[in-house]
Amino acid sequence: MATQYSEYGDYTRYADGHGPGGGERRHRLPLALRAPVEARAWREFAYVLLSLPISILLFTFAVTMLSLGAGLLVTFLGIPVLAAGLAACRGFGSVERTRARALLGLEVATPEPLRPRGRGAMAWMGAVLRSGTSWRHVLYAVLHLPWAVFSFAVAVAFWSYGWAMLTYPLWFWLFPMYGGQGGLQLYGDEQHQVYLDNPFEITVTALVGLLFTLATPWIVRALTTVDRVLVHGLLGPSRLASRVVELESDRGVVVDTAAADLRRIERDLHDGAQARLVALAMDLGLAKEKLREDPQAAARMVDEAHGEVKTALQELRDLARGIHPAVLTDRGLDAALSAVASRCTVPVQVEVDLAQRPAPAIEGIAYFTVSELLQNISKHSGARSASVDVWRVENRLMVQVVDDGVGGAGASGGSGLAGLAGRLDAVDGILVVDSPVGGPTRVTAELPWRA
Structure with missing residues (x-):
């Protein structure tokens, strides 16, 4: 399927991968000139415009519910009011994530759900009050209002002044016809008045408006960058929750392996x-x-x-x-990898630069990673030579296997390299495959040292 490039990219491919006439449609205008009329710029501007009324509503609701709940804590009603307010803020957060996804193209995962320690209303209220996600949503409601006011004022000012000055040659005639003055007043006191009414001043005004208009999309994008940070940091899952999900996934990979x-x-x-x-x-x-x-x-x-x-x-x-080879346990990676290389069908040069040995588990994973990669070279690469390099960078063990074969290897789903990447990911490792068609192929594995 064809790739759809960003609206701010250099060109767009159609559904069949080509533009009209079977080729790629390239934009004739450079990015800086077409940015003000791109759909993305208008979506970001719409996001800023909507942020002000939404943030006012959210701020008012959050502060009201928190104040009311805190004031009623001397009675039993305070806890239900606080819980209801926090739950409603979580609902507002869902709306904000949807708005960010629709207008900013920002994908934010849904935060971890509530986990009541029992059944009934009391258990649910306790889960809401204990949830850090709920309080992050309240913090978003409080912090977003001042930023929404600032970004709204800046974006509207730049956008309105830019387009007004850019189009000034089209509507300046309204002043002498209906306003009784030569043009837009730039300065005035009791003795002097300066109007933009001659062709030179009208042209300069339009050029200044053009500069404002061209700069506005980038200013709005910079403003929405802060919104992206707020939405991602406060309305998404916490780092701890994301790490727990990642570890659960890694545990599944380890068990399956x-x-x-x-x-x-x-x-x-x-x-x-x-x-x-x-x-x-x-x-x-x-x-x-x-x-x-x-x-x-x-x-x-x-x-x-x-x-x-x-x-x-x-x-x-x-x-x-x-x-688990005995030579690895007795003599380390240098000897073990040399033994593996000797069984490869192509000449392999091995260089291990380690002052000390990593953790046994990491050492074993590095050994089997190289072993599997050399087997792939023997079976599929058509290479005439290969090399294996192992070294340490701070607290990471680096392993790189290079061959001069036909290339074209990839860690796509279902391939042996994909399974190898999954095994490395289970221990916070990384597998990077660089294999252009025609070669050479360079596979780099990065593992934690953990010694």
């Missing part, structure tokens, strides 16, 4: 070493029966069984290495 690893180990044991050991037991049983009748045949069967034992042991070693 662990379950998948257990299933893989069970499948490898069942289809590999276990099957060989069962066949080995049967062969040894047959060799035992033939030992007296045909010693030579029994010896051949024992010799074949010996080869099966070696194969089963190798499979068990590979499986154990896949769980």
Whole structure:
């Protein structure tokens, strides 16, 4: 599907990805000149205009309910009034998030819901009063009014004066015809009056109005930036709640990854070493029966069984290495990654620059990240060489794998790199893939040190 660029972008693609005639429609006017007539500028101006009446209503309601509730706290009625006021402020917050999304294009997640510790009205009121989200909505109601007054005054002044002066050549004739003066009065006292009434002054007025008109959208955008901060910071979920949601998601990824690893180990044991050991037991049983009748045949069967034992042991070693290699525990990342690189189908240069070892869990994740990336290089890249670099930056472990293959790799949904990115994200890690078509491919993993 075609990408819809921002209204302030350099061009727009239509639904089929092209403009009229099958090409991209480029704007003929530069951004600075067309900004005053862009829809985005008018939406932001509308947001500022609506902010004043809405903030007055919200401020009045919030202060009234808080004052009334605080005054009634000496009676039982104070708590229900406060709870009702806070709940209503949360409702206003929902309206403000919708308005910001419609006019500013700001997506703000819904804050965490109330969690009453029981049933009934008292439990609900307690949850409302305990909720930090409720009090942040009240703070928004109080803080937004002075800012709405200021932004309304600035935006309306610039917008009205800019367009009025820009269009002055179209309506200055009203003054001599209906006002009894030559034009718009710029200055006047008992002795002197200055009117904008000659062609030069009219032209200068229009040019000044043009400057005001061109600057107004950017001034309004700067004003709405503060609104974005207020809405996002006070009407969205708290950082703690967002972090809890992120950790719950990461925990799910960790659990799913662990379950998948257990299933893989069970499948490898069942289809590999276990099957060989069962066949080995049967062969040894047959060799035992033939030992007296045909010693030579029994010896051949024992010799074949010996080869099966070696194969089963190798499979068990590979499986154990896949769980956690002994060389990593004993000698660290440098030796372990060198061992992995030696099994890659292309030459790999490994450079590990670490003065000390990170936490064992992080070390293991770094090892398996490089191992999986080198497997991808062997299977899919068509590369002739690769390199692995590991270093530390402050409290982060950096791992970078580069190959000169065909490129085109991506961490899109369903790919192996997407699963790898999910595993890193579960421990606050980051995976960055830079793989243009034609190569080279550069995959950088960033992990917490946690030593």
